[in-house]
Amino acid sequence: MSDSISIGxxxxxxxxxxxxxIVVKGLMIVRQSEAVVVERLGSFNRVLESGINIIIPFIEKPRSITMIRYEKRGDAYAAITSEETRIDRRETVMDFPGQPVVTTDNVTVRINGALYYTIVVxxxxxxxxENMSQAVEVLAKTTLxxxxxxxxxxxxxxxxxEVNNQIQAAMExxxxxxxxxxxxxxxxxxxxxxxxxSAMRLQMAAERKRRATVTEAEGEKSAAIAKAQGQRESAILNAEGDKESAILRAQGENESISLVLSALGDDDEHKRTVVGYLLGQSYIKGLPDMAKNGERVFVPYESSALLGSMGMFREMAGTPEDAARATSALRQGMVGGAGGASGD
Structure with a gap:
């Protein structure tokens, strides 16, 4: 009796x-952002999500996945391969080593890239x-x-x-x-x-020098234009000043002559004599400039008439004292007319 109880x-x-x-072995806790693929007797059964899950030991088994990661050791990269039953569903980065690539202008460059991906299914x-990590790596290299x-x-x-976007679109x-x-x-x-x-450095240096030369030339051009504009405006202002001065001088002379003629009254003969005298005086004043600007001075044939007019003006004045007074009056009239013109 006791033996049977012991056996029971x-x-x-x-x-x-x-x-x-069975309970301990079948109890599986899946963490957040992880997933576990479960096989039953070698066939896919389900995917375990985060939380507490129970599997049947010896009948159900998690399926592992191969993951490859690169670790930089010095100047080289070392590949680390691992078998994992828990699939990380977070964004994963694959920093694969540099790859030699030939461009269309036959330049071989080595490109080091990084790939970010997420396991969604x-x-x-x-x-x-067969090997997800290796497949993604090879696909990234060939697309690059x-x-x-x-x-x-x-x-x-x-x-x-643009290169990044094209690679991503080609791999999707x-x-x-x-x-x-x-x-x-x-x-x-x-x-x-x-x-x-080295060739690119030389090209960049030449480009910078070219830009500096162009900038300097543009500065000199702007300075020359500004100087020319200043000279032009100065010449215009000087010409306008000379024009206004000549107009005022002519107005003063006209007013002087008008004053003299009005002082003579209605005697036309005396007026003609005075006008001839004034013209002769203007001609005589211009002789020094004519001699200075040229090698020869031409005295007109009518100079005798000019001198005669001046003599007639002196006779008309009468005595030498009267001539002096007339001349003084004539000069005062011209000065007064010029002053009035300039005052305007």
Whole structure:
């Protein structure tokens, strides 16, 4: 009786132990932003989301996925491969090492890029591709070579954003078949051969020198234009001043003559004599300038008439004292007329 009780107790303990082991082994806690692909007897069964989940031990088993990550050691990158049963659904970055790429102008450059992706359908990432990380890496490299191979070197430096967008657009369709969403692609570093880099430095220096020369020439041109405009405006102002001065001088002389003629009254003969005298005086005043500006001075044939007019003016005045007074009156009349003209 006691033996049968002992055997029954032992069996019960064994069953309880097996039950506890099953519960412990079958209990799985999935953290936030993680997912677990579960197979039942080798076939896909379900995807475990975050929280407490129970699987049947020995019948259901989590399916692992291969992940490749790169770790920089010195100047080189080392690939680290791991098998993980918990699939991270957060955005993942893949910083793959530099790749040699040939541009359309036959320049070989080495481009180091970074790829950001997210696993949105875990079962596809497990079953649709053999090695998801490696597939994404190879796809990124081939797409990078295809896109950059259609560009020239100068455009590559100027259009990094365009290169990133083209690579991302080209990778979206094949990556979606694997349950992966490409969120962003970044071209980080572009390394060129030393001789190409030296040539680009020389080109940049020549371009800067050209810009400096153009800027200096434009400055000199602006200065010359400003100087010419200033000289032109100064000449215009001087000409206008000379014109106004000549007009005022002529007005003063006309007023002087008018005053003299009005003082003579209605005697036409005396008026003609005075006018001849004034014309002769103006001619005589101009002789020094004519002699200064030319080698010869021509005295007109009518000079005798001019002298006769001046003699007639003296006779008309009468005595020498009267002639002096007439001349003084004539000069005062001319001065007064010029003053009145300038006062206007």
């Amino acid at each position: 107790l032992l069996v019960s303990l064994i069953i309880v132990a097996i039950g506890v082991m 875990p079962e596809r990432a497990v079953y649709e591709v 070579r295809s896109v950059v191979g259609k560009m020239e070197l100068d455009r590559l430096f100027e259009s990094r954003a 369709e094949p990556a979606s078949k694997w349950g992966i969403k490409i969120t962003r692609v970044e071209v980080q570093d572009i390394e060129m051969p030393e001789e190409v880099e």
